[in-house]
Amino acid sequence: MRDLFTNIKIQVNEKIYLKDPETSILGKKIIEESILLMDAIGFDHFTFKKLGEKISSNESSIYRYFENKHKLMLYLSSWYWSWMEYKLFFATNNIEDPFEKLKKAITIVTEKIEDDEATKHINESILNKIIISEFTKTLQTKEVDEENKEGFFLIYKSVINRIVNLIIEVDPDYPFAKSLASNIIEGALHQHFLRDHLTTITNCNENISPTDFYINLITTVLKNK
Amino acid sequence: MRDLFTNIKIQVNEKIYLKDPETSILGKKIIEESILLMDAIGFDHFTFKKLGEKISSNESSIYRYFENKHKLMLYLSSWYWSWMEYKLFFATNNIEDPFEKLKKAITIVTEKIEDDEATKHINESILNKIIISEFTKTLQTKEVDEENKEGFFLIYKSVINRIVNLIIEVDPDYPFAKSLASNIIEGALHQHFLRDHLTTITNCNENISPTDFYINLITTVLKNK
């Protein structure tokens, strides 16, 4: 899998950036360090000025890559879900049994992420932390409908639809495949957040993972396993 | 129920505000109109200056009630969950059968809200729309741990714990009661959002409601019904 990633370029909607950060050293540095800074101070306190200082570069240089921090966050999340889609594909590709396949997929999208050494400038483990705390904010804006039309969320929806198809394969009669899939993906992020911050309203802790909860859920909800 | 609400004052943690908005005409106006303005332009574009213009009052007067718009949003969401807790209590109080009781509670917390005529200055239907699009943002900040310690999310957690207890009553052996409850409350808000904006990744529409999805879910997940 490592070799595959080295050759495959994660695709992000071109309208999200002004200049592709993958095409220059500065661009890659912007991505690499924005992940670290976003994790350290959060989206709300993140500014291009602070990022510029951190990478010893100029605020105005960053603006040549991204219109604003919301677009940068859209880039990071698109990258994440695109990477997730590859992971999903390769991890489930060789599994025959539909239910085992679905379980593997659910595991992939709900588990805690370790850094993928194949991508030098992106720390997936930290990116995952950012997605847990910040992703929903990229959706929940007044501009969501326009941005959805522009295709900014295509990869995210594609990941969900992959899960939907696996659910349908297991139980074609289950009437809420889409809601179940979108619930699991969003819900897993939320359960991770609760485990870290609001521990009294989740069963997840060091021993029980969101993955355990959601595997148990689909096992009882779906038939024909 | 209407009469009860007229007499019961919704309790909000005193540390959220500088001056209790319920104690003055201006305060009530701030709450009433902030709900409308927040719905119209969203949390991100909402400012105290704009609110001041809308209520023909001064920006600095609003700052005497709330430190910033985040605190105002905390107030609105605390109010909402407090109101929800009353609704839950009165709606389930007289139901004997544990599963019927749980179903009623799930219905209350997942359904679309109509305006409650008992509260003159608060439009619950619009407040519900705001909670759907903005509530998660009030949790997902870098200050969540401090604010949680201050007790800003007590009422929210209390609503979830009420559902947890009902789940345990129906099926004491189910091992994920807390995660299921927090998932349903957060997930229902998310499904409402998807129904309105990302329709391809939810089964919810004019005919199928988030309530249908979650009632179906608990019906299959829990035993001893």
Added chain:
DNA sequence: TTTTATTGATAGTATTACTATTATCTTTGC
């Protein structure tokens, strides 16, 4: 009627979120 509390008006500061311009530095093409 005096005191107190509340609100309004005005002004001012620091930060944010950018845009514009010009200089410098680095490639690459020949």
Added chain:
DNA sequence: GCAAAGATAATAGTAATACTATCAATAAAA
């Protein structure tokens, strides 16, 4: 090896945001 092109840095500047401070006007309470 040099010129042209492209990318980056430095500086400056604007408008909006997110406040704080002060003081006057007004309404309510003692």
